[in-house]
Amino acid sequence: MSRWEPDARGRLERAALELYSERGFEQTTVAEIAARAGLTERTFFRHFADKREVLFGGAGQLQDLLVSTLASAPESAAPIDAVAGAFEAAARMLEERREYSGMRQATIAANADLQERELVKLATLSAALAGTLRQRGVAEPAASLAAEAGVTIFKIAFGLWVSETNQRTFVQLIQESLDELKAVTAGK
Amino acid sequence: MSRWEPDARGRLERAALELYSERGFEQTTVAEIAARAGLTERTFFRHFADKREVLFGGAGQLQDLLVSTLASAPESAAPIDAVAGAFEAAARMLEERREYSGMRQATIAANADLQERELVKLATLSAALAGTLRQRGVAEPAASLAAEAGVTIFKIAFGLWVSETNQRTFVQLIQESLDELKAVTAGK
DNA sequence: CAGATCGATGTCAGCTACTGTCATCACAAT
DNA sequence: ATTGTGATGACAGTAGCTGACATCGATCTG
Numbered sequence: 120m121s122r123w124e125p126d127a128r129g130r131l132e133r134a135a136l137e138l139y140s141e142r143g144f145e146q147t148t149v150a151e152i153a154a155r156a157g158l159t160e161r162t163f164f165r166h167f168a169d170k171r172e173v174l175f176g177g178a179g180q181l182q183d184l185l186v187s188t189l190a191s192a193p194e195s196a197a198p199i200d201a202v203a204g205a206f207e208a209a210a211r212m213l214e215e216r217r218e219y220s221g222m223r224q225a226t227i228a229a230n231a232d233l234q235e236r237e238l239v240k241l242a243t244l245s246a247a248l249a250g251t252l253r254q255r256g257v258a259e260p261a262a263s264l265a266a267e268a269g270v271t272i273f274k275i276a277f278g279l280w281v282s283e284t285n286q287r288t289f290v291q292l293i294q295e296s297l298d299e300l301k302a303v304t305a306g307k
Numbered sequence: 308m309s310r311w312e313p314d315a316r317g318r319l320e321r322a323a324l325e326l327y328s329e330r331g332f333e334q335t336t337v338a339e340i341a342a343r344a345g346l347t348e349r350t351f352f353r354h355f356a357d358k359r360e361v362l363f364g365g366a367g368q369l370q371d372l373l374v375s376t377l378a379s380a381p382e383s384a385a386p387i388d389a390v391a392g393a394f395e396a397a398a399r400m401l402e403e404r405r406e407y408s409g410m411r412q413a414t415i416a417a418n419a420d421l422q423e424r425e426l427v428k429l430a431t432l433s434a435a436l437a438g439t440l441r442q443r444g445v446a447e448p449a450a451s452l453a454a455e456a457g458v459t460i461f462k463i464a465f466g467l468w469v470s471e472t473n474q475r476t477f478v479q480l481i482q483e484s485l486d487e488l489k490a491v492t493a494g495k
Numbered sequence: 496c497a498g499a500t501c502g503a504t505g506t507c508a509g510c511t512a513c514t515g516t517c518a519t520c521a522c523a524a525t
Numbered sequence: 526a527t528t529g530t531g532a533t534g535a536c537a538g539t540a541g542c543t544g545a546c547a548t549c550g551a552t553c554t555g
Contacts, residue, residue, distance in 0.1 A: 310503080310504085311503070311504070315503080315504085346504075346505090347504075347505060347506080349504080349505070349506080349507095350503080350504060350505075353503080353504080
């Protein structure tokens with residue numbers, strides 16, 4: 120048998136979400152998370168840059184999915200529609216983990232430091248999408264604006280999705296938010 | 308004569324910007340900032356919630372200006388145009404402090420933690436603008452979308468303004484970014 | 496005017512997030 | 526058998542941040 124139990128990183132992620140959810144982010148020490156995972160505080164910081172990052176490991180995967188979906192959108196699609204289409208694909212993935220998403224979102228909503236980190240992740244995502252659009256020939260600042268608009272749509276649709284009592288699907292909410300944005304910005 | 312030199316808060320703000328600019332944010336300790344201001348570390352934390360906040364004291368004033376300008380926009384203006392008009396007013400204010408703005412922006416750009424805090428300030432601002440729009444009768448999610456779009460325009464225009472060699476004014480850059488956004492989102 | 500009160504600051508002790516450094520030891524490569 | 530290698534533990538240290546209490550001009554109150 121091996122020297123250590125496997126999946127140290129996953130154990131830390133689960134222990135952290137449990138403790139943050141049970142007693143709050145600030146009331147949880149890193150030493151407690153590590154203890155619940157059967158590890159030491161030092162090992163926690165080898166897997167995660169800081170106490171918040173343990174909740175955002177999935178952000179990278181989400182970003183990869185969005186970028187690759189956007190990169191393979193049809194050439195003919197307008198930038199904003201291609202971006203929205205990528206978010207629809209992401210929504211389909213999240214739709215299967217609605218409970219986990221809600222729990223994680225409640226934890227983040229309860230603490231300002233975690234919201235801060237989430238904003239960073241969304242900004243990073245926006246930059247990645249803008250870069251992908253540029254590779255598709257979209258000029259600046261149109262690329263950044265379309266990416267930011269997509270993230271905005273996603274944020275709003277996500278908030279509705281986790282709070283709503285399951286009437287509309289995540290994908291529907293994204294499509295509706297996109298239509299709203301187009302209506303709002305349809306100026307002379 | 309009074310017991311202490313006046314404007315402790317201002318002295319701390321100036322000392323912090325100097326030190327962050329000279330040797331970097333992480334390489335500066337709060338004790339050093341306080342010493343340069345002729346105060347103690349404990350007093351620093353009585354004036355500012357944390358080490359980053361000392362750079363964001365002006366964010367509140369900017370937000371007040373934006374909100375009051377937006378609140379007094381003509382009833383007839385479309386939400387997105389009213390928001391953009393408020394940012395133009397803010398731009399006129401910042402136009403007078405271009406050097407300070409550039410120095411502060413360079414400091415923030417050099418450190419991820421400071422960028423994180425700036426994102427929070429912009430998100431707070433967006434929420435305040437959305438609330439103001441709602442009071443003007445704009446429904447959700449149009450209010451949030453218009454506010455987010457305004458912040459996006461501002462971010463892009465600000466980036467161009469501080470990096471450009473003074474060809475276009477800040478106000479012009481905002482107007483041009485607004486036109487770009489309208490073009491990007493002009494869907495079917 | 497004497498005394499009480501207040502407000503901004505100082506002092507000090509303490510917690511915890513985070514880091515650097517070195518030791519440990521199962522496992523793999525050779 | 527020897528020699529890495531890689532994940533972890535152990536331990537000391539820095540610095541951000543907080544709570545509790547003391548200090549002492551300025552100001553109010555009677």
